[in-house]
Amino acid sequence: MTMLTRWKMLVLLCGGFVAGTEAAGTKTVQLELHLVVTQPPPCTVGGASVEFGDVLTTKVGDASQTKPVGYSLNCDGRASDYLKLQIQGTTTTISGEQVLQTSVEGLGIRIQQAGNKQLVPVGITDWLNFPLSGSNGPELEAVPVKEPTTQLAGGDFNASATLVVDYQ
Template sequence: MKICKQLALLVLCTAGINASASANLAFTGTLVEPPLCTINNGNTLTIDFKDVGVNKVDGINYRLPMNYTITCAGSTLPWEMVLTVKGTASSFESAAVQSSVTDLGIKLLQNGQPFQLNTPIVINPATPPALEAVPVKRPGSTLKSGGFSAAATLMAEYQ
């Protein structure tokens, strides 16, 4: 019986000892850059509104499509693409590029909705959104006849 008690005591004393194992970890990988993309083969996309009636600028009249293409080098990775229009917004419409005329802007639309300047949107490069441009004026302003221009940068980038 004394031997049983000693054996039981020995078992209890060794119960706190755990068996353990260890292994070394190794991490590897390859850093890759997203593929390069171009819009309109690097050419300027020009939208010519031609003659615009000063009393007909209402954000609806003179709406024109912005026909563009996005071409990217091939990649098998699931990159996320964003489209951004970078430019100076007019003080009266955040989706309009300020023009050379103080109270006139060029509002941009993507799939019929305002395309906020300097705000990227996620797109599918295989089916990019339809973009449109339309002249808008500051509410209550009177436009004077004369030429106008506006400029912005359309950017397609992988994230």
């Protein structure tokens, strides 16, 4: 076979491939999806309140003024034992810590873990991770605090916050 014949055959062969293909087009296909979105059952938090009673202004910040934050936690049918807790409320900074602001200027409520006294930050960005043990969340305490140089006047005070529990 001569070189010219080979080239002619190659051109015919390639031409056959090109002629045998159709131009690409578009086709609309209807796709139907059925989705089931599941969500773990919510935990409910109840009874979180603290009564300080009478507090001497000179005793604010003293360990003797520490009160337990009694709350109940119900997570029946939970998807996981690994939860997180957040204290949402208006904050103030006292001694460099974000604490819960009260109705009295310069007075805050420090929320801390009972065992190690570690601060539980108040706000909407920080979470405290914890494993659920039975139906018990972490033990929390509340302590009234003020800046060392602040002079407090006597009177009633209050503060409010929301305790949020979610899955990690």
